[in-house]
Amino acid sequence: MAMWVSLLPPPRLLLPLLVLLLPVVAAVHGGYGHSNLTVGFYRHSCPDAEAIVREVVAEAVEDDRTVTAPLLRLHFHDCFVRGCDASVLLNSTKNNTAEKDAKPNHTLDAFDVIDTIKEKLEKKCPRTVSCADILAIAARDAVSLATKVVTKGEWRKDGNLYEVETGRRDGRESSAKEAAVHLPDSFDGILKLIARFKSKGLGLKDLAVLSGAHALGNSHCPSMEKRLRNFTAQYDMDPTLDTAYAATLKQQCTKPEDNETELAMVPGSSTTFDATYYRLVTEKKGLFHSDEALLSNGATRMLVYSYMRSERRFFSDFGVSMLNMGRVDVLTGRDGEIRRRCAVVN
């Protein structure tokens, strides 16, 4: 239950809340068994590890509120290709084109924040904290700093939406081809999305609640072109997109190759993590076909409506599913290595 520490409601609400959360907690333990990761893995080996990550992320966010989205997305891209092993951070070499340079990479960002964190950690505790864990902690911190329930609507550097597990080690390989195969595509329909999540040991609930990450950040015109003008042989425009919203997007994206115009995932609040995304989805205003696809399965559709109505439920399920995603194919114990610099293997 450590996960709820910073979100504890007044005592009179606590009992009903516990009753509500019990099935969720049970499902985690039942579904995934014990993971080899733990909360506070660096408690003895590098007690300030999480504080150092938070400090750098908070500074970056204070400087530029939009940095939270790429930090969250990096952890997702990492976990979906070869497991959460920081393969997303490796540079290409003469021999090898890395995930970073795969097609779905476009617009991955915030590598500099990760590098700054790693430099500080190497000074404080050399060769101790993995880049994969840095990604997981930074994602948790980014989303926490963007969540008003945590920050109480003001700029605050502390408070967590959920407790993060650590103990991952870094992999030695990264492949652009694998990224193209494993990362979901914005044109995926529900069956493909479910299959892609299932192949990572993630279920329908994980899919529905993690898609809520699209409360944060932006997209770009190349990701939209097909949906706006050339969807299928049958439809020029994706029929699951609201027509008035499509018209606005077309005005913003006049050139398909325009990679500078930013399209907010949630217009007007793309730096605040909340449940507005789910209302947009029910209004056919999700930016991607994959967002709208959540409506075409009974279970995910029910979750969309339930998160729209209960932000509290969205936040608690999101924390649970981030832990699930953070456990995908991790290297632990003596596997892998602790990279000295996140962009290259030792």
Ligand code: HEM
């Ligand atoms: C369900 C399948 C998913 C698909 C098809 C998908 C696809 C995309 C696409 C196409 C973009 C925009 C890229 C661009 O044009 O710049 C994007 C952005 C983003 N995605 Fe996803 N995504 C999915 C799931 C997730 C998950 C699980 C997370 C995190 C837990 C996530 C976090 C984000 C964030 C935060 C952004 C904004 C990045 C920024 O502003 O720099 N996405 N996603």
Ligand SMILES: *[C@@H]1O[C@H](CO)[C@@H](O)[C@H](O)[C@H]1NC(C)=O
């Ligand atoms: C934990 O690590 C051991 C040894 O590496 C491995 O056999 C086991 O499958 C791991 N357990 C989980 C839940 O990942």
Ligand SMILES: *[C@@H]1O[C@H](CO)[C@@H](O)[C@H](O)[C@H]1NC(C)=O
């Ligand atoms: C490149 O490939 C060659 C032959 O497969 C190998 O000997 C060499 O170590 C590789 N270099 C790098 C940087 O991976």
Ligand SMILES: *[C@@H]1O[C@H](CO)[C@@H](O)[C@H](O)[C@H]1NC(C)=O
């Ligand atoms: C993404 O890949 C392209 C090549 O496909 C490369 O030019 C670009 O620099 C990569 N972006 C990042 C952020 O690494």
Ligand SMILES: *[C@@H]1O[C@H](CO)[C@@H](O)[C@H](O)[C@H]1NC(C)=O
């Ligand atoms: C529309 O999509 C088809 C198939 O993906 C492609 O061959 C065609 O060139 C596209 N047309 C335009 C105008 O972009």
Ligand SMILES: *[C@@H]1O[C@H](CO)[C@@H](O)[C@H](O)[C@H]1NC(C)=O
């Ligand atoms: C953005 O588009 C311009 C021109 O279309 C191109 O020269 C540039 O490399 C693109 N940038 C990225 C990051 O893809």
Ligand SMILES: *[C@@H]1O[C@H](CO)[C@@H](O)[C@H](O)[C@H]1NC(C)=O
């Ligand atoms: C990795 O690649 C980036 C961009 O090409 C470069 O700026 C950086 O110095 C490289 N990092 C290392 C450790 O080689």
